[in-house]
Amino acid sequence: MQIHLDAVGGMAGDMFVAALLDAFPEHAEGVSASVRAASRAGVACRVLPHNDGILQGSRFLVFGPGAPDPTPQAALAATHRHEHGDHDHDHHDHAHPDAHGPSHTHDHAGDHDHRPWSEIRASLERADLDAAVRGHALAIFGHLAEAEARVHGIPVERVAFHEVGAWDSIADIAAAAHLVAALGATRWSVGALPLGSGMVRTQHGLLPVPAPATALLLEGFATRDDGVPGERVTPTGAAILRHLCGGAEPAPTGPRRLGRSGVGFGTKRLPGLSNCVRALAFDETAPVASPEAHPDHRTIAVIAFEVDDQSGEDLAMGLDRLRMRDDVLDVVQMPVFGKKGRMMAHVRLLARADALDAVAAACFSETATIGLRHALVDGRALPRRAATVAVAGRDVRVKLAERPGGRTAKA
Known part of the structure; x- marks a missing residue:
């Protein structure tokens, strides 16, 4: 299976999880079990249907110790309050060193409690998680820690994450890790990511968008500027993409069978745009019958042009020289009418696909044409x-x- 992600509104951990659970709802129970195992006591999650007035999909909600299990109505009300508050983006952490000693992270709530990355790592290693889930979770969190360490010029072991943000970040990453392990996709890809713009407000000042750690994690990824400001990709979302798509080769362009799709929403509302991630799952076990699968298949280059200012004898000699080329498969010529009823010669060549440039250059050399058309076509x-x-x-x-x-x- 191949999974492609479209970051329509952006990318965050909860949006990634929601999109995959919308496409694969049978994994919701397993995700809940992994979140409970990886997080501290009392942390749980729930997947709820969501419609933003444009698209239908799902939301992935994480609620902490002591919080009631949200009903759909309560979740909608909480989302409404969040969208009209002063938070510019989904929950995540920024690590930084301070003047009081070891580094710590901050969120937008103002709490200065923090958990070192080494403590979170040890907690994940002890957690009752499947080995594959644990491996993906550690790798994603590791990308986050390494990026924060680079941003602030500190060793990775000194990176820490705020207590307020740690439990929900761990839940998002544990849920993402569970889905990655359970789905077992052979290839992940992502379209161009919205860059966003402006500044994001934190307790310790303003940071440019994308946040410094996010910018490091997104190095090498294609981006786009759709004119919608704000933070569009969170560090957690960027770390997930770095883990899944960072070293991947370009997705194949041949025919694939689309098996499932899902839409996962974030918390913000964007002007004129659904704030969601779309997941497309392509089935490799039942491929679309492609021309390449036929034993008689070949891909050839077709070159066509017209000539109206070259004598018939000279054109015939030039076409004969083209026919003699090893990379030319066939040359045909036929009379056609051009502007004002003028007689012209229409020429069409078949050539090896890998020799398109060389054969096109030969056409310009052997005939009087000043322009041609070419295409690669499937044939048998x-x-x-x-x-x-x-x-x-x-x-x-x-x-x-x-x-x-x-x-x-x-x-």
Whole structure:
């Protein structure tokens, strides 16, 4: 299975999880178990349907110790309050060193409690998690810690995360890790990410968007500027993408069968745009029948142009020289009418796909055309070979073709 992500409104940990659970709701119970195992006592999660008036999808909600299990109505009210408050983006942490000693992280609530990355790592290692889930969770959190360490010029072991943000960040990452392990996709890809703009307010001042750690995590990813300001990709979302798509080769461009899709919403409302991530899951076990799968398939280059200012004799000699090229498969010529009823010669060449540039240059050299058209097309060719046979005492060169009904010969 291949999974492609479209960051329509942005990318955050909860949006990633919601999109995958919208596409694969059968994994909701497993995600809840992993969140409970990875987080401190009392942390739980819930997936709720959500409609922003444009699209239908899901929201992934994490609630801390002592918080009641949110009903859909309560979740909607909480979302409304959040969208009209002073938070500019989804929950996440920024690590930084301060003047009081070891580094710590801050969130937007003003709490100065913090948990060192080494403590979170040890907690995940002790947690009753499947080995694959634990491995993905540690890798994602590791990307976050390494980025924060680079931003502030400190060792990774000195990075710490705020207590307020730690439990929900761990829950998001544990949920994401569970889904990555459970789905077992062979390839992950993501479209261009919205860059965002402006500044994000934190307790210790303003930071540019994308946040410094996010910018490091997104190095090498394609981005776009859709004109919508604010923080569009959170550090947690960026760390998940770095883990899944950071070193991946470009997604294949051939036919694939779309198996499932899901939409996961974030908390903010964006002007004229759904704040969501869309997940597209392509099934590799049932591929679309592609031309490449046929034994007679070939990809060829087609070059076409018209000539109206070259003598017939000179054009014929030039086309003969083109036919003699090893990378040219065929050349045909036919009369056509051009502007004002003028007679022209229409020329079409078939060439090897890998020789398109060389054959195009030869067309300009051998004919008077000043422009041409070209395309790569799929085709089929029957197996054939040339042979010499004796007919009435004379050798005749024939072409043998293997047709579905048997072999045929043409002189």
